[in-house]
Amino acid sequence: MTPTARPARQRLAPEVRRRQVLDAAVAVFSEQGFHGASMDDVAARAGLSKPMVYAHGGSKDELFAACLHREAERLLRSVEAAATEDTSNDPQTRLWLGLRAFFHALTTRRAGWTVLYRQASTGEFAGEIDALRGRIVAQAAALMAEGLGMPQEAVRPYAHTLVGAAEGLADWWLTGPAPVTGDDAADVLAGMLMSAAWPGLDALRSGRVWTPPQDQRGRTGPERGIGSSSPVSPED
Numbered sequence: 001m002t003p004t005a006r007p008a009r010q011r012l013a014p015e016v017r018r019r020q021v022l023d024a025a026v027a028v029f030s031e032q033g034f035h036g037a038s039m040d041d042v043a044a045r046a047g048l049s050k051p052m053v054y055a056h057g058g059s060k061d062e063l064f065a066a067c068l069h070r071e072a073e074r075l076l077r078s079v080e081a082a083a084t085e086d087t088s089n090d091p092q093t094r095l096w097l098g099l100r101a102f103f104h105a106l107t108t109r110r111a112g113w114t115v116l117y118r119q120a121s122t123g124e125f126a127g128e129i130d131a132l133r134g135r136i137v138a139q140a141a142a143l144m145a146e147g148l149g150m151p152q153e154a155v156r157p158y159a160h161t162l163v164g165a166a167e168g169l170a171d172w173w174l175t176g177p178a179p180v181t182g183d184d185a186a187d188v189l190a191g192m193l194m195s196a197a198w199p200g201l202d203a204l205r206s207g208r209v210w211t212p213p214q215d216q217r218g219r220t221g222p223e224r225g226i227g228s229s230s231p232v233s234p235e236d
Contacts (some may be wrong), residue, residue: 014056020046020055026067027182030111034064061124064115068125071112072132075105076139083143091147091205092198098143098192099166106170115173116169134210137163148205158204162197169193 012027024046030035039060043050057063082101083087083094116129139158169189200210 003034017048017052018056020110021048021063022067022070023051024048025057025063025112026071026115029064029067032116034060039063064125065128067112067115068128068132071109071116072135073101074109074112074115078102078105078134079089079136079139091144092202094143095148095198095201096190096194098140099190100186102166103170103189107185107189108175110174113170117170133163144201148201150204158201161194165197 021042025037028041028045031037032041036062039050039053042057042063043053054061056199057066058067060151065175078101079171080100083098086093086097115133137156137159141152141156144150144159144162169192173189174186201207
């Protein structure tokens, strides 16, 4: 009796195997953290042998760093593509599209966000996260400078503020009882941040910054903001 031949293992291109390993690693690192995860866990999630994981992902440190860079590049590309798809050059629309892309990446790739901003925010990879975050801030500053008609260095503090607010809102959505889920989540989160941020940015576009009420001006420091020559008080 002739024995039944085993089906041959499908040979995949190296880039496909690497993507398979990275997908599994992002899932494992997001659930267990860098120190809690093992290469055995990654191999089991990927359905590969551990030597195959090392061959296509490198050491555990190298694999985690590769996950960070891939998720960051995905986020940067998606925000840039969304912000530049509008041909009207309307700064409000471009900011809305960029924020919606940011939150869409968060709500549809939660594991990637967890690796980027929660698992790697402290420890040996904190420096890499700071560098990646700096790229996101630079991207936001370039977008805002063009829309507001201001130099990038002048809008950079506001870009830091916007990115920090987006990160805080994202963490709130992930860790608390989410008020909305599914396809609408990105629109709702982007709308919340636009409601808080756009009135002030629109004022900056007109060369105005907020100043404290008249009877409080001596207590709170300078009345002038960054990049503006025309302070405006709440009474204006």
